[in-house]
Amino acid sequence: MGERYLKSIRLLAECMQGYERLSGEYVRRSGLTHAQFDIIATLGNTPGMSYKELGDKTLITKGTLTGVIERLEQKGLVERQRNDCDKRSFFVRLTPEGERTFCTVFPEVIAHSGKMFAAYTDDDFARLEKTLSELKTVIMAGQTEPAPSRRDCD
Amino acid sequence: MGERYLKSIRLLAECMQGYERLSGEYVRRSGLTHAQFDIIATLGNTPGMSYKELGDKTLITKGTLTGVIERLEQKGLVERQRNDCDKRSFFVRLTPEGERTFCTVFPEVIAHSGKMFAAYTDDDFARLEKTLSELKTVIMAGQTEPAPSRRDCD
DNA sequence: TATTGTTATACTCTATAACTATA
DNA sequence: TATAGTTATAGAGTATAACAATA
Numbered sequence A, B: 001m002g003e004r005y006l007k008s009i010r011l012l013a014e015c016m017q018g019y020e021r022l023s024g025e026y027v028r029r030s031g032l033t034h035a036q037f038d039i040i041a042t043l044g045n046t047p048g049m050s051y052k053e054l055g056d057k058t059l060i061t062k063g064t065l066t067g068v069i070e071r072l073e074q075k076g077l078v079e080r081q082r083n084d085c086d087k088r089s090f091f092v093r094l095t096p097e098g099e100r101t102f103c104t105v106f107p108e109v110i111a112h113s114g115k116m117f118a119a120y121t122d123d124d125f126a127r128l129e130k131t132l133s134e135l136k137t138v139i140m141a142g143q144t145e146p147a148p149s150r151r152d153c154d
Numbered sequence C: 001t002a003t004t005g006t007t008a009t010a011c012t013c014t015a016t017a018a019c020t021a022t023a
Numbered sequence D: 001t002a003t004a005g006t007t008a009t010a011g012a013g014t015a016t017a018a019c020a021a022t023a
Helices: A005-029 A034-043 A051-058 A062-074 A096-119 A122-142 B005-029 B034-043 B051-058 B062-074 B096-119 B122-142
Strands: A078-082 A090-094 B078-082 B090-094
Touching: A005 A034, A005 A096, A005 B005, A005 B096, A005 B122, A034 A051, A034 A062, A034 A078, A034 A090, A034 A096, A051 A062, A051 A090, A062 A078, A090 A096, A096 B005, A096 B122, A122 B005, A122 B096, A122 B122, B005 B034, B005 B096, B034 B051, B034 B062, B034 B078, B034 B090, B034 B096, B051 B062, B051 B090, B062 B078, B090 B096
Parallel strands: none
Antiparallel strands: A078 A090, B078 B090
């Protein structure tokens, strides 16, 4: 009965789906698959990261990740480098062309989103950010506790 | 620059991903794929709908949908029936076993979500619902205008 | 002529598990 | 022993386009 959260969850799912429908158009036009774009978007504006970290952030399991990264490497969008500190590990980052792709595809979605939000005031944004931040906190707390990763080496 | 919405979009994406990570666990345990669960969840609590409508709601294209529905039919979770009114069209609905699956898997996700929201007050929910509703409105308005579907026949 | 759903193709993703190499 | 990434396998989803039947 008191399942008040049902409505919120449904709304969240609807927002998700609507947003995916929207961004999906641009992603497909870019010639990237969903998984590939996910990687590009995750690596964008970062110095790069390990497979492990990338897998954790994108929900792509390591076995799949090898293939996805391979295809992106063939397209010249990402590059890998052995981690000097832990020789089992790779460091993956966008190539300049990968950056370019990120900077082309991402803003197309962003620009479209911008139009959507045309009527939002600063206050509206502030409320949206606050609400989503709280929601994110709650959702992240619900995850199976993440093993605290060691950071001895960077 | 004035790209205030960037932060909101990132937050929304993070909420989406967090929620998918969470619900994905239960979905996989049920032996359903993501697409299959999407169908089950969409058909749940409805009298059924056509392939067309189902495809629109789940973002699964018609070619793929044929295969997904086929597998669900083999599992005995959905059934199809010719639409008397438009003989090109099928009507898809959950079987009793499909309903049972829906009623088993869905609540597991829901229950977990419920724990997440334990600390939410009525006011918190009210604000969350309001904010998400507005967001949904904005997102849906951003979609390429949906062709108004004819409903002469049901 | 347009729409609903099917079929076919080629590719990509997915889960899973066994494996190599480093730690 | 545990972890990072690879490989292998089998199945499922994906985009796309040509096709049949019906509207």
